[in-house]
Amino acid sequence: MSSGEKYVAAAYGVFVVVVLVWVAILATKLARLERETGELARLARARPAGEQADG
């Protein structure tokens, strides 16, 4: 691999890595949101019927 090819590979590699890191961060956030939504659904189900109707 020539030095020019190494630099090109590094530039494109950085771009791909940053996009992948962004996807990984978003996946972590999605997992947290899924967990929190589950907790809130449990909380909503646990509320007494009258309280639910009141809002």
Next chain:
Amino acid sequence: MSITKPSLTVLAWGAAALTTLAAVMIFALAPEDADQGFSQKIFYVHVPIALTAYACFGLGAWKAYRLLATRGERYDLESYTGVHLGTIFGVLTLVTGAIWAKASWGVWWTWSSNQLVLFLVLFLFYCAYFMLRFSVEPGARRERISAVYALFGVALIPVSFFAIRLANDFIHPTVFTREGPQMTGEMFAAFCVSWASITLLAYVMYRVELAGKRIDANLRDLREALQP
């Protein structure tokens, strides 16, 4: 008349297809540059990323203006997301630019190039946006302060963009002149497809990130309403 936004799924697949096409055009169709050789291929990723960073900062500023003009709360998250993505693409611009500089000029950075320094100033200005935003309590005051700051930053974009022409910079190359693009038709086509793919990718990222932030905000409200 309302204009419906295209589906995120369609946009994401479009970005994937365009990126693949761009890669094929860059490495199989576009000829090697006579002067710089193979390292010139960095141009097809570096310049579109830089233009996308400008576009994201511009979008953040536009949404900030909408917030100040209409007091619409939703524009705060939209402006913040635009600036956030602009910063991500700003980092990429600086890193890919440094790699290209090392390949072409033999140095990672040069303070004598006005375009480089002005882009760094623009980038640092928007980095300070986050310090400002998170040093103020959430609410209408933070929304207004963040919007004013994001709007001020947009003035740096044309300065940074046209710096190379204004300062007669001989180090940083000028590819697009009044006579048109200084490259072959294949090179220009590869550049356009690469630019379109990165812009579309950034828009998909914007929509995904914004949806995540909105769900987060809605969940906070729900938690406050449900918890005793």
